[in-house]
Structures are given as structure tokens and as C-alpha cells.
Amino acid sequence: MYRYDQYDQRIVDERVAQYRDQxxxxxxxxxxxxxxxxxxxxxxLYIQRQAPMLRVAIPYGLLASRQLRKLAEIAxxxxxxxxxxxxRQNIQYNWPRLEDTPDILAELASVEMHAIQTSxxxxxxxxxxxxxxxxxxxxxxxxxxxxxxxxxxxxxxxFAALPRKFKIAVNGAQSDRAVVRVHDIxxxxxxxxxxxxxxxxxxxxxxxRTPIIGQVxxxxxxxxxxxxxxxxxxxxxxxxxxxxxxxxxxxxxxxxALGIEAFKHQVEEEWAFSKDGPGTLTQAELDRVSxxxxxxxxxxxxxxxxxxxxxxxxxxxxxxxxxxxxxxxKVPGYRAxxxxxxxxxxxxxxxxxxxMDIVANLADQYSFGELRVSHEQNLILADVKLSAxxxxxxxxxxxGLATPNIGLLTDIICCPGGDFCSLANAKSIxxxxxxxxxxxxxxxxxxxxxxxxxxxxxxxxxxxxxxGHIGILGVDKDGSEWYQISLGGSQGNETTLASVIGRAFAAxxxxxxxxxxxxxxxxxxxGDEPFIDVVRRLGLDPFKARVYGxxxxxxxxLANV
Amino acid sequence: MSNLIKxxxxxxxxxxxxxxxxIDETVQKQAGKVVQFKVTGTEAASPxxxxxxxxxxxxxxxxxxxxxxxKDELAPRIAAGxxxxxxxxxxxxxxxxxxxxxxxxxxxxxxxxxxxxxGRGFSAATLLRTRYGYKNExxxxxxxxxxxxxxxxxxxxxxxxxxxxxxxxDALASLRDFSEPYxxxxxxxxxxxxxxxxx
Numbered sequence: 001m002y003r004y005d006q007y008d009q010r011i012v013d014e015r016v017a018q019y020r021d022q023x024x025x026x027x028x029x030x031x032x033x034x035x036x037x038x039x040x041x042x043x044x045l046y047i048q049r050q051a052p053m054l055r056v057a058i059p060y061g062l063l064a065s066r067q068l069r070k071l072a073e074i075a076x077x078x079x080x081x082x083x084x085x086x087x088r089q090n091i092q093y094n095w096p097r098l099e100d101t102p103d104i105l106a107e108l109a110s111v112e113m114h115a116i117q118t119s120x121x122x123x124x125x126x127x128x129x130x131x132x133x134x135x136x137x138x139x140x141x142x143x144x145x146x147x148x149x150x151x152x153x154x155x156x157x158x159f160a161a162l163p164r165k166f167k168i169a170v171n172g173a174q175s176d177r178a179v180v181r182v183h184d185i186x187x188x189x190x191x192x193x194x195x196x197x198x199x200x201x202x203x204x205x206x207x208x209r210t211p212i213i214g215q216v217x218x219x220x221x222x223x224x225x226x227x228x229x230x231x232x233x234x235x236x237x238x239x240x241x242x243x244x245x246x247x248x249x250x251x252x253x254x255x256x257a258l259g260i261e262a263f264k265h266q267v268e269e270e271w272a273f274s275k276d277g278p279g280t281l282t283q284a285e286l287d288r289v290s291x292x293x294x295x296x297x298x299x300x301x302x303x304x305x306x307x308x309x310x311x312x313x314x315x316x317x318x319x320x321x322x323x324x325x326x327x328x329x330k331v332p333g334y335r336a337x338x339x340x341x342x343x344x345x346x347x348x349x350x351x352x353x354x355x356m357d358i359v360a361n362l363a364d365q366y367s368f369g370e371l372r373v374s375h376e377q378n379l380i381l382a383d384v385k386l387s388a389x390x391x392x393x394x395x396x397x398x399x400g401l402a403t404p405n406i407g408l409l410t411d412i413i414c415c416p417g418g419d420f421c422s423l424a425n426a427k428s429i430x431x432x433x434x435x436x437x438x439x440x441x442x443x444x445x446x447x448x449x450x451x452x453x454x455x456x457x458x459x460x461x462x463x464x465x466x467x468g469h470i471g472i473l474g475v476d477k478d479g480s481e482w483y484q485i486s487l488g489g490s491q492g493n494e495t496t497l498a499s500v501i502g503r504a505f506a507a508x509x510x511x512x513x514x515x516x517x518x519x520x521x522x523x524x525x526x527g528d529e530p531f532i533d534v535v536r537r538l539g540l541d542p543f544k545a546r547v548y549g550x551x552x553x554x555x556x557x558l559a560n561v
Numbered sequence: 562m563s564n565l566i567k568x569x570x571x572x573x574x575x576x577x578x579x580x581x582x583x584i585d586e587t588v589q590k591q592a593g594k595v596v597q598f599k600v601t602g603t604e605a606a607s608p609x610x611x612x613x614x615x616x617x618x619x620x621x622x623x624x625x626x627x628x629x630x631x632k633d634e635l636a637p638r639i640a641a642g643x644x645x646x647x648x649x650x651x652x653x654x655x656x657x658x659x660x661x662x663x664x665x666x667x668x669x670x671x672x673x674x675x676x677x678x679x680g681r682g683f684s685a686a687t688l689l690r691t692r693y694g695y696k697n698e699x700x701x702x703x704x705x706x707x708x709x710x711x712x713x714x715x716x717x718x719x720x721x722x723x724x725x726x727x728x729x730x731d732a733l734a735s736l737r738d739f740s741e742p743y744x745x746x747x748x749x750x751x752x753x754x755x756x757x758x759x760x
Contacts, residue, residue: 007741018739153744288754
């Protein structure tokens with residue numbers, strides 16, 4: 001993976017010094033709350049319900065074991081012994097003291113990490129496919145370009161105070177696991193007919209209050225121009241994006257208001273000036289950064305291991321875990337492994353410091369000392385030999401990291417919600433737990449197959465509820481917490497936005513509602529038909545009828561929402 | 562004492578900023594559409610208001626609207642090099658460029674940052690310096706605080722009117738917050754990988 005050179009290290013070190021002084025001035029009363037806010041936000045520090053929350057960047061979700069150990073150490077030393085992996089491949093500490101945050105940043109800098117631009121109205125952490133570099137369907141390993149984009153976006157002076165936050169995702173596989181279509185800019189790297197690396201550029205996607213699927217602004221941009229083209233997009237947005245209303249300030253609103261053609265015209269006009277300028281990438285620079293991401297020294301193995309086969313055949317629990325938690329690898333004899341952070345009773349995405357240490361050890365022992373964080377809030381060991389899976393599984397199981405539920409109903413994407421977040425309208429973690437408890441029968445879950453259930457505690461949609469097969473949104477009605485259910489969302493190459501089924505429910509009713517939705521699916525599915533296909537085939541009506549009673553009543557109640 | 566930083570030092574300000582006369586009510590237009598906001602955003606100064614602006618003698622920085630509407634009246638002073646122009650954050654540098662034959666006949670352009678978090682000035686300054694070749698003083702005015710100075714400098718500002726309640730002395734140090742930026746910008750057009758051989 002990428003290693004800092006003197007320039008990278010100096011920037012994070014100087015950032016620690018700068019932030020330390022900003023914090024000192026704030027604590028000394030030299031900066032007002034309003035003045036300190038944008039400064040701390042650009043460094044991932046929120047003031048939350050209970051305490052500050054510090055969000056640390058995990059660029060494109062890639063971590064070394066020594067970095068994870070440092071994250072564990074920080075959790076013990078400065079927090080309450082755990083942390084939360086977020087839907088943007090970052091990690092969040094919920095209980096640090098403001099006074100300690102400069103020291104935390106110094107600790108992070110010692111392992112080539114930072115919290116730069118993890119919040120605030122700037123370019124955020126660049127995210128990508130958690131299986132980058134190992135997925136069999138990969139066209140281009142996107143990590144070198146993600147790292148180049150990370151460097152370019154870090155303290156970009158022109159885009160330091162955008163109208164609103166700005167998220168870029170990068171995908172290099174046939175199957176889109178980076179959800180590029182719901183990002184402000186989505187970059188899909190692919191090869192054209194001549195075999196050259198080009199970029200399909202999506203713009204104006206996003207979830208939040210107004211979910212919009214991005215549109216293609218460039219079909220096949222030669223990769224050398226990716227930075228100057230992004231700069232042109234950002235300049236048009238910085239100048240013309242709305243600043244009068246924070247809810248209408250994302251680039252998606254500008255793109256929608258202008259129309260993609262008019263927006264593209266402005267971008268192309270702007271780009272004409274910078275195209276082929278010094279921001280244009282060179283093969284030498286791509287090669288330099290790519291050298292950090294060369295394939296590991298894999299053993300030459302058969303894609304079959306008799307001992308492994310025997311264990312899989314005789315240990316049903318191991319077999320179940322293999323089915324849900326291991327994934328194909330481009331190298332024969334290897335698999336990628338997802339360690340589930342979705343054990344019933346644990347807030348989705350949370351990991352204790354001890355678990356982090358165990359995962360770091362597993363990474364060292366079985367996976368070249370590296371791991372990844374997925375936007376589904378799980379951890380991935382990307383390069384594990386077939387022959388090592390059984391031992392790995394036993395260790396992971398003992399650590400509560402082997403729940404075989406990846407892609408199943410209980411692999412819930414969930415924001416921290418009202419328990420922690422001051423933006424939230426409602427709690428989300430207890431809802432996730434209630435659903436996990438309701439559906440705790442693994443055989444039944446396996447029978448249901450792939451179902452994505454996503455929960456957000458407010459309109460900001462950190463829990464990606466708009467693109468969940470089942471989405472749950474916490475809303476505030478007259479000061480109490482209610483939950484709106486939607487169906488039919490999906491991520492990936494066929495990204496769709498979910499539709500709300502009707503009036504919202506009290507927290508206690510949510511598991512029953514989900515049960516009724518699942519009942520309809522079980523009754524109506526044909527053969528192995530997945531949940532999302534049934535929703536697409538039948539539409540919302542049969543689900544509404546079951547949840548709300550007769551259609552006439554449902555309509556009447558809908559009017560009351 | 563002056564709170565003006567110019568070319569890396571605190572200097573006396575020889576210019577007078579000419580504001581609009583105070584009016585009873587500032588109307589913030591709620592832009593109905595983005596396309597509209599793009600052009601206006603905030604209530605533009607009315608012809609009456611522009612006419613009312615009092616322009617004192619000496620080196621003065623006048624609003625863009627006044628510069629454009631009262632150019633004939635200002636012509637001798639422009640020729641004498643004692644007229645600078647300031648822009649509001651929603652005003653477009655293109656409008657300034659279009660209203661003058663040679664942008665470098667202006668000794669000073671100032672750009673207003675109405676709020677610390679309004680970053681439109683970063684693009685405006687970049688355009689003035691790169692696309693339009695402006696070479697003279699480019700001054701940040703308004704809510705100008707030390708923690709944005711480094712970004713302002715990188716985008717081509719060379720003068721900063723630090724907010725009156727803050728120390729310009731303290732702010733000076735922030736111009737050196739970072740020694741080797743990653744990306745190219747106005748002050749250093751080459752990205753770090755073009756400036757140095759990296760491992």
C-alpha cells in the first residue's frame with residue numbers, strides 16, 4: 001500500500017501544528033464558537049450530544065495492520081475502548097476530549113494517517129471498492145488513482161470553502177461496489193476499445209434530503225485529464241452553487257437546475273483553459289504511485305485444497321460463514337474475507353480496541369498485513385489462502401467477528417443516529433438491534449438470501465436508506481421519534497432510489513413491519529427470486545396492503561403523513 | 562495601527578475603501594432558481610444607490626457597480642492610477658474584465674469575503690491571476706481571518722485586510738502554515754510531483 005514520503009509526512013505534521021494552535025486559541029477564548037467551527041470541521045471534529053466526535057480518514061478504505069493497532073491504541077487511551085467504522089470508509093471516535101484531539105492527530109501522523117477534510121464544506125475522503133486490487137471483475141486497480149486524487153484534494157486552496165461537502169468515489173471494476181452514482185463526482189475507470197484507460201465521469205449524485213442519481217458528464221475521459229476535469233467541475237460548482245440555503249447547496253441541485261447539458265457546457269468551457277496544463281497526469285506519476293499497489297507476492301496455488309474441502313464439508317457453521325463472508329479472488333487459491341461488524345447486540349460498524357488488535361494480527365498472519373473497510377461498515381482481509389480460512393474463521397468467531405450475515409437482512413448499514421449524532425432526528429442503533437434480534441434465526445436468514453436494509457437517523461442519510469432494498473429513515477414528528485419505511489432502493493450498476501411505503505411507525509412497531517414485508521416476499525417469490533426482484537416485479541402495493549391493511553385504509557392514512 | 566498585510570508584511574494602508582451608503586434594509590434575495598442565483602444571488606445595488614455613493618479624493622477602492630456606471634466621471638482618476646475596484650462575493654470577475662480595456666491599468670482589486678465560509682473569492686482570484694493576467698495588488702477584504710490566509714495566498718491574493726478585531730501580527734505567521742503543497746495553484750502552478758523527484 002501507499003507509504004508517505006517526506007512531502008506527505010511534512011503536510012500531516014504541519015497540519016498537526018496548525019490544528020494544535022487553532023485549538024489552543026479556541027480554548028483560550030481567542031476564537032469564537034462560530035469561528036472555530038469551520039476549522040475543527042475541516043479536521044473531522046464535531047461537537048455532538050455527549051462529547052466531541054472525531055472522524056479519522058481511512059483513504060479509500062485501506063489500512064495497514066500497524067495503523068489499525070494505532071487506532072486501537074487511540075480508542076483505549078483517548079476514548080472508551082471502541083470506535084465506529086462509517087459508511088464512508090472512515091473511523092469515528094465518539095468520546096474524545098477536545099483538549100486531546102491535537103495529541104490524537106499527532107498519534108495518527110506517526111502512522112501516516114490524518115483527519116484532514118473528513119468533514120466540512122470541502123472535498124472529503126476518496127472512497128472506492130473494498131475489493132480493489134483483488135476482485136476478479138476488476139478492469140483497473142483504482143487505488144493508485146484514488147491516492148493521486150487524495151493528494152490533489154488535500155488542502156486544495158481553491159476548494160477550501162465550497163458551498164457544501166463534496167464526495168468523490170472511484171470504481172475500477174465491472175460491478176460498482178463504490179456506489180459512484182450517488183456521489184458528487186463518481187469516477188468509473190475502464191478501458192476503451194483500443195485498450196486505453198479512460199474514465200466515465202458521473203456528476204450530481206447524492207443521497208441526503210434530496211436523493212438524486214448522478215448523470216454522466218463525460219463518457220470516456222482519458223485518465224490523464226481526471227484532475228483538470230474534476231477541477232473544472234469544482235470551479236463551476238464553487239462559483240455558481242447555491243450558498244443561500246444549505247439544503248440546496250450540493251452540486252446535485254446545481255446540475256439539476258441547469259440541466260446536465262448546460263452544466264456540461266460550462267464545465268467544458270472551463271476545462272478548455274486547464275486541459276493539458278500542469279495538473280495533467282503523466283504515465284510516470286501514475287507508475288510511481290502504482291508501484292505502491294503492485295500485487296502481493298502470492299503463492300502459486302491450485303484453486304482447491306482437499307483439507308479445506310473436508311473442513312467445509314464437516315463443519316456446517318464454517319460452511320455457512322464461507323458462503324456469506326468469503327469472496328472470489330483474482331489469484332487462484334486465495335479468497336477475500338469479510339469480518340462482520342454486524343453481530344446482534346453490537347451497534348453496526350462498531351469495533352472494540354481488542355477486536356481491532358485481533359484483526360491486525362489476523363492481517364499480519366494471513367493477509368500481507370493489510371485490511372480494508374467497506375462502506376457497508378465491515379472489515380475485509382483481502383488476500384487469504386484457502387488453507388488458512390479455517391484457522392482464521394476460528395479466531396474471528398471467538399472474537400465475535402464471524403457472524404455469517406454479509407449481504408443478509410441483518411448486515412444492516414446504520415448511522416450512529418440519535419444516540420450520538422446531534423443532527424439526528426431519531427435513534428437508529430436500537431432499531432437495527434431490534435431487527436437483528438427479530439431475525440436471529442440463521443437458517444431463516446440464509447433462506448431469505450440477499451437483502452440490504454439501511455437505516456438513517458435523519459435526512460442527511462449517512463445510513464444510505466435511499467439505496468437500501470429496505471430503507472428506514474428516522475423522522476421527528478411533534479418531538480417524538482418515528483420511522484419511515486421505504487422499499488426498492490439498490491446500489492451498484494443498477495442504482496435505484498427507494499420509495500416510501502406510507503406513514504411512519506413508532507420504534508416498537510418497526511420489527512413487526514419488517515416481518516410483514518418479509519412475509520410478503522416469502523409468499524410471493526418464485527423459486528430463488530431475490531427480495532429486490534420481487535419488489536421490482538410486484539411494486540409496493542402488496543407490501544403496503546400487508547403493512548397498512550386494506551388499500552383504501554392505506555390511502556387514507558397516507559394522506560395523514 | 563494598520564491591519565493590512567501586503568507582500569508578507571504589515572504596512573500602512575494608503576487606500577480608502579468606498580462602501581455603499583447604509584440603507585435601511587438589506588434584502589437578501591431568496592433565489593428561486595440556481596440560474597438566477599448565479600447572476601444575482603443578492604440584491605444588486607440600485608442605480609439610485611450607485612449614484613449616491615460618495616467618492617472621496619485620493620486613492621480609493623470603489624464598488625464594481627460604481628466603477629462601471631460612473632466610468633466617464635472617474636476616467637481622469639483611473640488614468641491617474643488612483644482608482645481601485647472591489648467586488649462583492651456574488652459579482653463575477655468577468656464583468657470587471659469586460660468593463661476595462663486592460664485589467665492592469667487598475668492598481669488594486671479587492672474582493673469581499675462576506676463570511677469566513679464563503680469560498681467564491683478563491684476561484685475569483687485564481688481567474689484574475691491566471692486567465693485574465695492581472696498583476697497588481699489583489700486584496701482580500703471582509704471576514705478575513707488568519708486561518709484562510711494560506712489558501713488566499715495560494716489563489717493569488719497578495720494583500721489581506723485582517724478583520725479589525727484581530728491581530729495582523731498573529732495572522733502573518735499563518736502564511737507559512739504549509740511548506741510544500743500537493744497541488745498546483747496560482748502561487749506555485751506545478752503539483753509537488755512535477756516540482757520534485759519523489760521516491
